[in-house]
Amino acid sequence: MRDLASEFFRRHPELSLAALGAADNARAMDLNPLGCKAEFFAAESHPELVALYRESNALAFPGELSLPGWVLSDLYLLPGAIGLLTCEARVLDIPVRKRLGLRPDDRAIAAAYLGAPTIHPGTFIGVSLLSLVPRVLAGAWVKALTLRMLGASRLRGVAQWQNPSVRVHTRMGPMRVVSSVPGTHEFKAKSFVYESDLSDEATWSSAMQRRYEGPIDAKIQATDHDELGRVLARAEQGERILIIPPGLDAQGRVLLRFEPS
Numbered sequence: 001m002r003d004l005a006s007e008f009f010r011r012h013p014e015l016s017l018a019a020l021g022a023a024d025n026a027r028a029m030d031l032n033p034l035g036c037k038a039e040f041f042a043a044e045s046h047p048e049l050v051a052l053y054r055e056s057n058a059l060a061f062p063g064e065l066s067l068p069g070w071v072l073s074d075l076y077l078l079p080g081a082i083g084l085l086t087c088e089a090r091v092l093d094i095p096v097r098k099r100l101g102l103r104p105d106d107r108a109i110a111a112a113y114l115g116a117p118t119i120h121p122g123t124f125i126g127v128s129l130l131s132l133v134p135r136v137l138a139g140a141w142v143k144a145l146t147l148r149m150l151g152a153s154r155l156r157g158v159a160q161w162q163n164p165s166v167r168v169h170t171r172m173g174p175m176r177v178v179s180s181v182p183g184t185h186e187f188k189a190k191s192f193v194y195e196s197d198l199s200d201e202a203t204w205s206s207a208m209q210r211r212y213e214g215p216i217d218a219k220i221q222a223t224d225h226d227e228l229g230r231v232l233a234r235a236e237q238g239e240r241i242l243i244i245p246p247g248l249d250a251q252g253r254v255l256l257r258f259e260p261s
């Protein structure tokens, strides 16, 4: 993983790794994940970066999923830190840069990810994966490096079956299907809870390179919520069901393995 990470920054010298959180949280983080130096921005001293993060988040999650300011303060910045890939605004597509009101040499957020801490040591909940620079694997790398900054060994998150982010998530390895989404999530009907085991670096590294190979038992259209609902019911009853990298195929089907118990 160290070699892959340094290769990523060698290919993309325009991108820099950073973290944005309450000042006190810096000392609990690894700011040299996989040998890549991360700059820590204390949210208290960088309100302009916090505002830019919120505007960038609003571009990726408009409407119903938009991030309230109090959630950003209370649940993103205070408990931990948001992992960032930053760049000069000239790197963004011009319409995106203009919507953010940035000049070409202003600092911009290329990609971001939050790992929210949980009551289980080493387990985080992945939230708000966003990338404004498509086609360079920025989503996969901001996710991987943020999780390393946090020292995560296990990840849970909510994903939508049809979202291309499933392809990003499977760069961390196979995703175990856990359950439907508890609570009143706006996209509950088309979402699921997944878990990634981050403790085996060899598996993570193969998945990052799309070298992971595993048998596939079923391919289900990501739009087939009835069939996928049955998959969730089986997972909730304890069956071990994995989404196999790359997660979604070119026909928009979810790639699944049903593991014998």
Ligand SMILES: CC(C)(COP(=O)(O)OP(=O)(O)OC[C@H]1O[C@@H](n2cnc3c(N)ncnc32)[C@H](O)[C@@H]1OP(=O)(O)O)[C@@H](O)C(=O)NCCC(=O)NCCS
Residues within 6 Å of the ligand: 060, 061, 128, 129, 130, 131, 132, 133, 134, 135, 136, 137, 138, 139, 140, 158, 159, 160, 163, 164, 165, 167, 168, 246
């Ligand atoms: C999801 C998101 C973070 C991905 O951004 P990114 O990392 O820059 O994406 P990339 O261009 O590198 O593509 C990542 C993968 O998705 C695939 N992909 C991207 N757009 C796609 C599309 N419209 N349809 C199908 N596949 C697509 C790419 O082929 C690539 O697959 P690969 O890893 O097998 O090569 C970005 O699109 C985004 O911010 N979306 C809005 C917010 C969101 O929905 N976040 C996820 C919440 S769970």
